[in-house]
Amino acid sequence: MNDMIHVSSSPHVRSRMTTGRLMHLVIIALLPTTIFGIYNFGAKAAVVLLSTIISSVLTEYIYQRAMKKTVTISDGSALLTGLLLGLNLPSTAPWWVGVLGGVFAILVVKQVFGGLGQNFMNPALGARCFLLISFTSIMTNFPQIGDSAATPLAALKAGEAVNTRDMLLGFTSGTIGETSTIALLVGAIILLWFEVIDIVIPGLYILTFLIFIVIFGGHGLDPTYITAQLCGGGLMLGAWFMATDYVTSPITPKGRIIYGVMLGVLTGLFRIFGSSAEGVSYAIIISNVFVPLIEKYTIPRAFGYRKGGKKS
């Protein structure tokens, strides 16, 4: 018999799912909106996406080599961060803004805090907010699509009419990846089908937001207004692809519920009562910061215990 027989603790089987596979599934789910974004905004969009992706992956590679850590760019997480960041930028952004964003996302938001799994904030969104504050005019300079250069949400806020059919399909202005609700929903279905994400956080996020705007939006149940709010801005991209980021969302079942509701309320607050038309990015990164606190108060009750820790 083989002297090199393996001995380890049980279980001796593992599921086929791996971190890399999860990341690749998310990237695949983002492809419809990526392709649509390039179609809608032209080659400039591809340049922006390439700048963020290449800078993110390279930053991770160089940092890990310099720090003599295992290089983990093959797990796809840096690529995903770069892609998400690119989809959150306007196609008119110059390439160096994309590079700066990629470096910031990986170096400052992710690696400095310990790398994959340790960052307290979504790297792509952290970088987006950094760019939004540093280069406000570049970041809010959206290209002309159809008749208007204004994003549908800005138009809505200004009291102008919006075309909800174009918003559903995505023929509007905005960041590269946020315009087509249909393409984003195709991605969401891919994520749900392969059980990459759970419906709790995005479902409650969208539902809470919907209730919030019906109550406080000032338009009641007006279907055009509701559709425009749901399809406009970064809500769909944020809810399905960034609020569901594992690392920065709560792990406890009750925590996921609170987190989803909190996102919906914050987004509603920012969009309706804030000075800007958009609020998804800020809602998500602010909620990210609350995750440890949420988890602390939502420790799940173990099986066989009743409320208050009493035996059943």
Next chain:
Amino acid sequence: MGIRGSVFAFYSLQAERKIAMRLVTFKGGVHPPDGKHWAKDVPIKPVLPKGDLAFLLSQHIGAPAKPLVAAGDRVLKGQKIAEAGGFVSSPVFSSVSGTVKGIEKRFNAIGTRGDAIIVENDGQYEEVDYPEVRPIDEMTKEEIIKTIADAGVVGMGGAGFPTHVKLSPKEPDKIEYIIANCAECEPYITTDYRRMLENPEKLIAGLKVVLKLFDNAKGILAVENNKRDCIEKLEELTRNMQRIEVVALKTKYPQGAERSLIYATTGRTINSTMLPADAGCIVDNVETLIAIDNAVNNGRPVTERSMTVTGRAIKNPGNFLVPIGMNQSELIEICGGFKEEPEKIISGGPMMGFALFTTDIPTTKTSSCLLCRVHDIISERPASACINCGRCVDVCPSFLVPSYLADFAEHRQAGEFEKWHGLECVECGCCSYTCPAKRPLKQDIASYKKDVMAMIRERKAKEAKQADEAAAKKEGGADK
């Protein structure tokens, strides 16, 4: 559960309506590849040992048995060679006739060494005169329990808890369910499946013996739904029995874990501080109930058990009736040896079994399977960083947060570990199985759990001592 899960659940529901049976289950769990096809259709074959037999004195939970024989003694098959070392203990019987060579140290499945009585087999299989069997209706409850205890019956599903202790709860009248654990949710193992097909009447007879002890109890034969033939067979046999019911369980691991099984069949919940009896339940495995039938209705002690020898590395996988004490290397020989070089050999199933570094270990009352795998997937996939995906939380049948518990274990944070209910872990391994980062979560949690439990015992002992001292002081003061 995602969309895909819901769609599948809908279709399987449609398929399951055909057997017109409600499927019961628990929350959480996983679906590992079941691998039962290797040995499922091979009938149980009795085998005889060639070499010496080794009877470990500790084949059960509790005090080790005390040897009754010495080197040079001649023993017969069925002879008691070691007696129970206390109430929570169990005697050991020789499975062959021969000569005692002495008491030596032998490795057991978990890799520690224990005392074992070594018997040289003379190949005669000369048996003792078994005590006369009395009809069960003439026996008192105490006599039945004593017969079971004297026959050395322990939980043969793997836990090895002495059965007579389980059958002696504080309030027998409050026992409402006797659950026959026929789930066999561990992948690859097929002994209970073969037993249900080949000896269903013995299983039911064993269950009836236990029902005899508890007047207010109902018997439940809980079978996983992937064993439809067993469900049909048992239903047919129990059709006219008022007190026995067959319940189909959803096929999911760890359906056969005691807490999951009780919840699935009765809706009652217990935690780590409780016994099944606290929920009015007693759970016994198929092999245990058959041993009870052998003890009470045939007067035979535990000298053999059924075992599966399986896996891709084995030439002819199968199920065997193995004498206790037989060297497990002989079992591999009986199966025609290895077809391919095994990379990992496991005693028990792939989810909770123990990896062996040698097959030179004796069969015990709790050996259920010898699994020989060609590929060890664990060594091929090193652990990477936790991405907080929450899959371990979704599958944990105890509703814990395994990724955090493993983290607390790594950093030796006993307080946090206790606060996040780490002591409730049942060590089923679902978290490690499902983890996409391939982190050994169960290993970290289970090993630290033992440390924390020791710390708590120490703390409690200290508190009790202080309370005693305080009481003594007070008394002394009163005397003055």
